[in-house]
Amino acid sequence: MPLAPDLSRRAILQGGGALAAGLLVAIELPWAAARADEPEPTGKRFNAFIHVAPDNTVTFTLPAVEMGQGAFTSQTQCLAEELDVALDKVMTVPAPPDQANYGSPALVVQATGGSTTTMAWSGPLRKAGATARAMLVAAAAARWQVDPASLTTENGVITHAPSGRTIAYGAVADAASRLTPPKDVPLKDPAHFRLIGKPVHRIDTPDKVTGKTVYGIDVMLPGMKFATLMASPVLGSKVGSVDQAQAMTVPGVRQVVVLDDLVAVVADNTWAAMQGLNALAIEWAPGSNAGLDQAQLWAGLEKAAQGPGVTAKKEGDAPAKLKDGTLFEQSYELPYLAHAPMEMTNCVVHVHDGGCEVWTGTQVPGFAQAGAAKALGIPPEKVTIHNHMIGGGFGRRLEVDGVVKATRIAAHVDGPLKVIWSREEDIRQQLYRPLYNEHLKARVENGRITALHHRVTGGSVMARWLPVAFTNGVDSDAVEGAVDVPYAIGNRLVEYIRHESAVPVAFWRGVGPNGSIFSVECFIDLIARKTGSDPLDFRRAHLEKNPRALGVLNLVAEKAGWGTPAPPSPHGARRGRGIALMNAFGSFLAAIADVAVNDTGDVRVTRLVIAADVGQVVNPDTLEAQIQGGATFGLSTVLFDKITFAGGKVEQGNFNDYRILRIDEMPVIEAHVVPSKENMGGIGEPGTVVTQPAVANAVYAATGVQLTRMPIDRALIAKGA
Known part of the structure; x- marks a missing residue:
């Protein structure tokens, strides 16, 4: 089938009438023959990240991997900001295996994950851009025999205003590359940013839309x-x-x-x-695993949770304070989860x-x-x-x-x-998010939690994947959301119990804070409601020493209309509104969810409002998209998702039984960002983490039932409190 060279994906989709008639015609797309071709860095190399070609094109070797999170654009913004080039003059290519040059400052190894890309690379990339710019300016100054301080740069062009001379980067790249890179090059004052902090359109979108992107x-x-x-x-x-x-x-x-x-x-x-x-x-x-089933896996986890733990955090003397007084105690359990990305x-x-x-x-x-x-x-x-x-x-x-x-x-x-791999193989033969048991016990005095004991039990991903982060028997990821809670409590003990089963475990979006923050936020709602306190006010009472956490909590309460009735919904007669707060990945988020629950226990999330303080922002559009994408991931998880075993086999195999939120189930998601000059935090995973307890707490508010094993149990909800 002859095709125009500029054939777009839209044109292909618009020609889909034949599909409705049951006919599938295989066509060879015009770019298919070149799909394995990859651009090679061209021009003079200034450092591990930058090549400048004679035609003024900059090739940027991206240390982070693009997987939909926007690293391709945001990190290019950071480099181009300091180099003073236009984004459309930058060609971005993925980094090869090279721990020395591209090992993540945050993860120790060369890896993209943990919502660390912006935190880890924005600084080094800005420095790389500023260094290359200084070398180019020095080369131009030497050619013209002028003071480098008299030169300015803009869009890849160096200008000497007193004489009116200009020269493109490419023309001096060769000479500049032979100079010794200067040390401690000053970075731009944020007041002069052209790209950082601006809502730049994603530069990888055009090729994705036309099908040219090579996955x-x-x-x-x-x-x-x-x-x-x-x-x-x-x-x-x-x-x-x-x-x-x-x-x-x-x-x-x-x-x-x-x-x-x-x-x-x-x-x-x-x-x-x-x-x-x-x-x-x-x-x-x-x-040996032919008899393995889910009940056995839950029982093994619960038994392990009763055993001795390793101290991950100790403040004051929580066990002594928890011997008497008004005590609350609850366990929360989270299932194995598959990743289920669209690209198998x-x-x-x-x-x-x-x-x-x-x-x-x-x-x-x-x-x-x-x-x-x-x-x-x-x-x-x-x-x-x-x-x-x-x-x-x-x-x-x-x-x-x-x-x-x-x-x-x-x-x-x-x-x-x-x-x-087939979709079934991809779901049934991977490594899963660990099964977690989170046990919490607290003492409440005069409306405040004065002692908290939190025990995290589950398999350790860090012990296998990054042993250096598994120290003294503690998985640093598994306890992240438990060790650093935003609340001022006074007496705290956090313990970790490693429990391995035959099921292989791996990192999953939101990682350890998925379990620890979910349990903390649900437990706080339990205490608030049983003591007759408003869940928002109860949290505020513990945040006098944490202005950033209080800021996102107040903002989300304002935007969501906390304290007003949840709006009516055609999806169910029982309505509820739930709140959750988190700090992890260097960021602070708060979420409020509105839910409607019908008599059969079906839950619809009708609105989700999230406020975020992630420090300095590189690209506001990407930030909002990541909050919404993470929240959608979290909605699927709290409402539907689990991996279970019977006879040693995974029982789920495709999207019919491992449910992903469908388009008609998607609520309105509002994202509000707190302006901040704090250090950059991560955002790829926090939306997933904070959404789950907000929804669970909304279901609790609607039904009087607090669910302690996720995902939500429709049979229990249908019965009500």
Whole structure:
């Protein structure tokens, strides 16, 4: 089918009438042949981040990975601000595996996650831009024999006002690159910012809209074959036997690869590979987890929560204060969760000439390189990683199991191989957000909490992923929202109990604060309501020493109309309004949710208002989008999501039973930002964290039922208090 070279995705979608009639026509998009091409940095290199070409184009090597969170734009803003170039003159490329130059100052390793990108990289990138600018100015000053202080820069052009001379960066880039970089270059006064703090349109949007963006799943190479795979449905079981006969009769199927723990079918296209996999007769060897079920997992966690804990935080003497007086006590439990990004796990691997090339989207290019090298038994430097944008990560791409499995399969295949997981495989064979038990006990005197004991029990991701952050038996991530609460309490004891099961665990959007902040905020609502206090006023009474937390709480209360009746809703007769507060990831957020509950226990969130103080803001548009996106993720979680096991198998497999919020269930989400000059905080995950307790507390207000195991239980809600 001949296509115009400027064919847009909209044009393709508008031609979708044939789909409604049941006809699917495969077309080759005009840019498909070049989809694996990646721009190489051009021009003179000034530091690890900047190349300036003779045509004045700046190539920016982005240390953070773009996965929808806006790093591509916000970090380019920081660099371009200090370099004094226009955004449309900057070409951004992903960083290769290089811990020395691109290791995150916040995460120790080369990784994108934990809402740390802005906090970690804005400063270094501004410094890199300012340093390169100073070198370019020095080169121009030397050429003209003038004082560098007499020169100004704007949009990549250096000007000497007294003589009227101008010169583009590209013309002096060669000379500038030979200079010794100056130390301690001053950064711009925020009063003179052109880009930082401005609502800049995302610079990656045009290519996404026209389909030109190369995600990992888009990579096409000459002579490439396609594969899909299956591991045992029972956790940890191995391959017993495989009958390949029927699979090899499927048109397009070329090969079946049988490994000890998985089976893959290699074909001319993904559809043939999927059909071939369905035709295989596989017998799985029985494993030790065949009897594993969810009740057993909950029981094991609850038993572990009764055991000894390791102290993560100690202020005063909480145990002594909790021996008598007015005491409150409650446990909260949070389930395993899958990441379920729209772009399923995929990887292209070409093993050849004693080395290996990998095309994928990963949050940890260094880990991916090391994982592929280990699978092949070769040095890491023989593995080349071509990193791409990610179609949603949420922590899933902090793991490299997809790269490792693809590499192991590709080692048995001639030529490049694209391995794509099915949605079911992606949900059933990943690493999950840990199961958590959070037990809290508090003493209340004169309307204030004067002692709090918080025990966090769950599997440790840090112990495996970043052992340096697992010290003295404490997982620093798991207790983050418990150790640093915004409230002034006086006597606090936070303990951590590590409990591992057969289920592998990983980081998930919101990470540890998902559990700890959820439990703290629900527990505060429990105490407030049982003591006859207004939940907002009760929180305010504990925030006299925390003006930033009080600021977002007051703002959200004003914007949401706290104290006024929740508006009527056609979705249910019982209405409720809930509030929650958090500080984590260097940011402060408060949320108020309005819910409607019908007689069958169905919950609709009708409005969600969030106030945020994230310190200095790079891009207000991105900030608002991340608050809304995180909140949507949190809504799905508190209303629907859980991963459960029966007979050693994950019971969920697709969006029909692992529910993501649907468009008709989406509430109005309002985001309000507190102007601040504080240090930059993170925002990719806080919206997810603060939304969940706000919704749970709204359900409590509507029904009188506080749910202590998430997601919400419709049967309990239907019964009411």
